[in-house]
Amino acid sequence: MSVEELVRFDGEALGHARHTVLADLNLGLRAGERVALLGPSGVGKSTLLAALRRRLGQRAAWCPQEHGLVPPLSVYHNIYMGRLERHSALANLVNLLRPRRDAWRDIQALCGELGLEGLLKRPVAQLSGGQRQRVAIARALYQARDVFLGDEPVASIDPHQARRLLHMVQNQHATCVIALHQRELALRHFDRVWGLRDGQLILDAPARELTLDDLDTLYPDAHSSDAPPEPA
Numbered sequence: 001m002s003v004e005e006l007v008r009f010d011g012e013a014l015g016h017a018r019h020t021v022l023a024d025l026n027l028g029l030r031a032g033e034r035v036a037l038l039g040p041s042g043v044g045k046s047t048l049l050a051a052l053r054r055r056l057g058q059r060a061a062w063c064p065q066e067h068g069l070v071p072p073l074s075v076y077h078n079i080y081m082g083r084l085e086r087h088s089a090l091a092n093l094v095n096l097l098r099p100r101r102d103a104w105r106d107i108q109a110l111c112g113e114l115g116l117e118g119l120l121k122r123p124v125a126q127l128s129g130g131q132r133q134r135v136a137i138a139r140a141l142y143q144a145r146d147v148f149l150g151d152e153p154v155a156s157i158d159p160h161q162a163r164r165l166l167h168m169v170q171n172q173h174a175t176c177v178i179a180l181h182q183r184e185l186a187l188r189h190f191d192r193v194w195g196l197r198d199g200q201l202i203l204d205a206p207a208r209e210l211t212l213d214d215l216d217t218l219y220p221d222a223h224s225s226d227a228p229p230e231p232a
Contacts (some may be wrong), residue, residue: 001082004030006147006175007055012042020036021047023199029177034170034187036207037179039218041198045179048196049151051178056147065151067132075116075186078135079107082142083112110138112120113168115161129156137165141172148173155181163189183215 015021021044027037028231029052035047046065053060061082069078077096082105084092087230095103104120107111114134124132133156140148148169154162162182171174177194180186186193187207195203195218203210203218 002030002119003120006031006059007052009104010049014047016047022182022196022201025201026202027194027201029175031116032174034175035177036190036193037177037196038181038183038186038193038203040217040220043196044199045196046071046151047195049149050177051176053149056149059144059145060149061140063136063148063150063153065155065179067136069124069135069139070130072123074121074123075111075127075135076104076120077138077222078111079142080195082139083144084197107138107142110142114138114165119203132159135164137169141169144172145174146175148176150178152179152181154185183212186215189204 006029009025012025013020013023014025025048039045047160070145071083076099080095080099087095088188091100102157108120109119111120114137116134117140118129119127119131121174124135125133133153137150137153140150140153150169153169157165157180162185163221166178166185169178170189178190187210188208193203193205193207193215194201195215197218197220205214
């Protein structure tokens with residue numbers, strides 16, 4: 001592995017137990033590279049992100065597709081969970097009852113940037129889907145790690161907010177791999193595109209060399225007359 005390469009897969013098979021999702025996978029993730037991960041639902045994007053997360057360990061911040069939040073807990077406590085491992089069990093228990101001043105200050109500032117100001121004490125169960133998505137992104141940003149891994153982190157957010165949040169993520173993380181469905185975002189905001197289809201990596205190229213038509217090849221029904229329109 002070269003100095004600039006963080007992760008490499010050499011002809012590997014990824015999946016669950018005995019079920020192979022991605023076969024004969026060959027790719028590498030380099031430091032400083034911002035990668036958009038595209039492909040139809042169920043093609044293996046989450047499986048690949050999980051494998052990257054295992055390889056990178058504590059170097060990777062993680063924003064899962066299903067948010068991974070604790071609904072009865074407040075916005076503050078859900079975001080604070082991004083750094084649970086940095087404190088003792090006793091300190092975390094005390095924080096549950098009486099928030100740490102430094103953590104409250106940092107999380108309040110982060111929430112202000114994400115449009116969540118005034119919500120720190122509100123239980124996540126009372127938030128909208130888009131607000132929950134932003135809380136999940138805030139928790140990943142609060143981890144303050146080298147690499148950002150996101151499984152459709154802007155799927156529940158309008159296009160303007162999605163662009164702004166991607167900008168925030170990429171300002172903090174020189175290296176990221178983010179699964180998306182919005183092809184335009186992949187071309188405009190990323191250095192590289194990985195495309196999955198039928199259990200294979202069929203696209204691995206610089207975003208500047210690709211067009212929307214190139215990305216259409218990843219989706220079997222892209223040109224079907226009865227295919228649903230792609231989200232903006």
